[in-house]
Amino acid sequence: MSVTPDLESRVKAPTNIPTGESIIRGMTSACQAAGAVNLAQGIPSYPLPQDLQEAAVAAIRSDDNQYTAPRGSMRFLQAISEFERRRWNMPAPYDPETQICVTCGATEAMLATLLAVAERGSNVIVITPGYESYAVNLRLIGVEARYVRLRAPGWELDPAEIAAVADRNTRAVIVNSPHNPTGRVFTREETQGLADVCQRLGIVAIHDAIYDELYFTDERPARISDVPGMEQRSITINALSKMFSVTGWRVGWVTGAKDLMDRVARVHDFLTIAAPTPFQAAGAAALSLPAGYFDELRSVYRTRRDILVGELERAGVSFQSPAGAYYVMCDVGPFVRPGEGEAQFAQRLLLEGGVGVVPGQCFYGAAERTGGPQIRVAFAKGEETIAEGARRLSGYLGANRSQARRDHPVG
Numbered sequence: 001m002s003v004t005p006d007l008e009s010r011v012k013a014p015t016n017i018p019t020g021e022s023i024i025r026g027m028t029s030a031c032q033a034a035g036a037v038n039l040a041q042g043i044p045s046y047p048l049p050q051d052l053q054e055a056a057v058a059a060i061r062s063d064d065n066q067y068t069a070p071r072g073s074m075r076f077l078q079a080i081s082e083f084e085r086r087r088w089n090m091p092a093p094y095d096p097e098t099q100i101c102v103t104c105g106a107t108e109a110m111l112a113t114l115l116a117v118a119e120r121g122s123n124v125i126v127i128t129p130g131y132e133s134y135a136v137n138l139r140l141i142g143v144e145a146r147y148v149r150l151r152a153p154g155w156e157l158d159p160a161e162i163a164a165v166a167d168r169n170t171r172a173v174i175v176n177s178p179h180n181p182t183g184r185v186f187t188r189e190e191t192q193g194l195a196d197v198c199q200r201l202g203i204v205a206i207h208d209a210i211y212d213e214l215y216f217t218d219e220r221p222a223r224i225s226d227v228p229g230m231e232q233r234s235i236t237i238n239a240l241s242k243m244f245s246v247t248g249w250r251v252g253w254v255t256g257a258k259d260l261m262d263r264v265a266r267v268h269d270f271l272t273i274a275a276p277t278p279f280q281a282a283g284a285a286a287l288s289l290p291a292g293y294f295d296e297l298r299s300v301y302r303t304r305r306d307i308l309v310g311e312l313e314r315a316g317v318s319f320q321s322p323a324g325a326y327y328v329m330c331d332v333g334p335f336v337r338p339g340e341g342e343a344q345f346a347q348r349l350l351l352e353g354g355v356g357v358v359p360g361q362c363f364y365g366a367a368e369r370t371g372g373p374q375i376r377v378a379f380a381k382g383e384e385t386i387a388e389g390a391r392r393l394s395g396y397l398g399a400n401r402s403q404a405r406r407d408h409p410v411g
């Protein structure tokens, strides 16, 4: 419905609303319209154990359908506390009453956290490439995003660069490990370096840990909240979404020190009141699954990764093999035609190659770019879909590399 001219003249679109729809979600609709294989959006595909399905249905049938307390149902809060303690060998578990807040997915968790730590006129450091929502969230709340780049091709983090862009108005840095879109798992040294900088600057580290059950390294990924001295200045965000393939349940949580969590919980109360009640009940059952569930999950995703990585190698694409999450960030410089942007390239891949990917620009916000054109390819789908998508991708890229060379011979 269009707004009336009268309304248009009085109610201008505020400058802080996003300039368009999410590029990632837009690619999913484009894939559906074009009948292409969707290796764009990270919608996980992994069967939800029957018991968990039953737990959600049983909660609805037993009329567990009203708001819970804003911070979450006590059963789910206790399950989160126990899950985090067990998985992270925490000597002192999070207090379910004061150190956890259940939210509507990691997305609301991040927005509530940013509102709890940063006010208008302040700034927050965003690492690029990085998940599309962070810069948009900051724009929504009128907080400046300051950008720090990971170093291609290995995507290493240099904590000194955080200090270089920070000033007295910096409130926090957002870190995401395992990382979307590169699959990087930051090392203990990088995590320690980041913690040192946060302590020196007096800022908060917000760790989006949504992929922290999806790692292919021998060791569990490091958590900044584990670094001594960071207990009071780190906030960790997690969700059921990716580890149980239930992105539609909209259940996430935030953990951290009591003072910070009091603020997050107050914001959350007025943003959404509470997360969906029946899915909190099912979430309590999910977090009690034995370690074997997560081992199997990792092994399945490792196989998917290997299928995609094998095809990308065959096509001669340069990329860093992911150590976690389910994305590969590819350098597509040799395949892009002169004058063609990443978005046009992704469009061509979709329409001519029959496969959807995300153009790299989506992960840089308003940050300055260096380096060549990139695309992100997700391996969240089942093996057959990934194999088909990866074959189409490598076939098209293979044909296109020579095409680009013929059109523009080197030397």
Ligand SMILES: Cc1ncc(COP(=O)(O)O)c(C=O)c1O
Binding pocket: 042, 104, 105, 106, 107, 108, 131, 176, 180, 208, 210, 239, 240, 241, 242, 247, 251, 252
């Ligand atoms: C890094 C990261 N954080 C958060 C989210 C969103 O999580 P949720 O669906 O729980 O809101 C995603 C989804 O792809 C993501 O990649």
